[in-house]
Amino acid sequence: MSDLWAEQRAERRRTAEPLAVRMRPRTLEEFAGQDHLLAPGKLLRRMLDADRLTSVVFTGPPGTGKTTLAEVIAAHTGATFERANAADVGVREARAIIAAAVRRLEEGGGRTIFFLDEIHRFARNQQDVLLRAVEHGHLTLIGATTENPYFALNSALVSRSTIFRFEPLDEAAVVTLLERAIADPRGFGDRVVSVDDDALALWARLSDGDARRALSGLEVAVLSQAAAGAEVVHIDLASAAESMQQKALVYDGTGDEHFDVISAFIKSMRGGDPDATVYWLARMLEAGEDPRFIARRMAILASEDIGNADPQALSVAAAAWDLTERIGRPECQHTLAQAAIYLACAPKSNASARAIWDATAAVRDARTITVPRHLQSPHPREIDAAAAYVNPHEDPTGAAEQTYLGVDHTFYRPTKSGFEDLIRRRLEEGNVSEGRQSGEQVSDE
Incomplete structure (x- = not known):
């Protein structure tokens, strides 16, 4: 009797699960998309078929199958499968899983695969705990993340893992998933549901490659009509659009x-x-x-x-x-x-940016240039220095022939783009500053 009650409770839990959870593939053959990873002969497929998975990181947008593939692996591997979400566990829980994996190895119980979802939520010091276990072969790690692992994860952990990138599902793959959910008893196979082709196409397009979002749109459309008492559910384009009112944009604002x-x-x-x-x-x-x-x-x-x-x-x-x-x-x-x-x-030129970059490099790396005496602030006892300076406004050309740097070093090299071409020609004609070419060559010593 207790087994019957347990089965009933499990069935109630299953029926309460979202459609996207109920329809998760149970085998690699049911898996839609990611052919670049899972087609026969591909590296990841070979590893899974041989049940010889090494530590890996699955990275990609939401709804592309990272967690789902981990669940498929869990159902078919001969290894002990442990799972956790990095948002819910810390170092203590991770160490407990690692310790159990070590005991299992020592006692002949075989390998342990540890699936850590949202692994990017682990801080660097927490990732170090995983690193030691991976390094010594105590367990096989599967990390899943929506972030760039090369930025979000410890570089040493990344170097000891194989990175597999999951791509957004194409529209054909999303339509296949929707059709399966309509026909499968785990989905709406026990109901009379018909969906117009243009409604399926709309969900596939608006989901932006996120299978979870597309299935949620189908679920909302079906359940809303069923709740209204409809025995036969028919979903047209208008119903589909109403059930998914805005396109899903993959954009987290910080990642x-x-x-x-x-x-x-x-x-x-x-x-x-x-x-x-x-x-x-x-x-x-x-x-x-x-x-x-x-x-x-x-x-x-x-x-x-x-x-x-x-x-x-x-x-x-x-x-x-x-x-x-x-x-x-x-x-x-x-x-x-x-x-x-x-x-x-607009016309483009980065000459000004390059000028300040080069000048900054000269300030940092080359010999410090002394301010020429005629440019120094005049002191009462140094009237000769003040007298040596020629105010350009008092020069007939408006550009007095004097050095302003004291060394021959050109930082600003105007291009021939847009207005800057006029500046370039002015400099070449000497109408801006005759002194920018005067002085001795700068030394880096």
């Missing part, structure tokens, strides 16, 4: 996606592509990125990558930053878009 998208935004402006620029801008704003952060990065680009090729770019970026502060969401998107497109289309 890899945050830095990847802002990097794409900056590089698109630098590369002169206004369409890519405004797309990445919209991607950040839709995901809730702080518009002030975006404006600050635009101001940096205006000086670093445009500079004197279009001096107005800095004013545009500064005005956009100021107005973003004043206007706020959502209207500041118009200001940011206008400024970002201007910056993308």
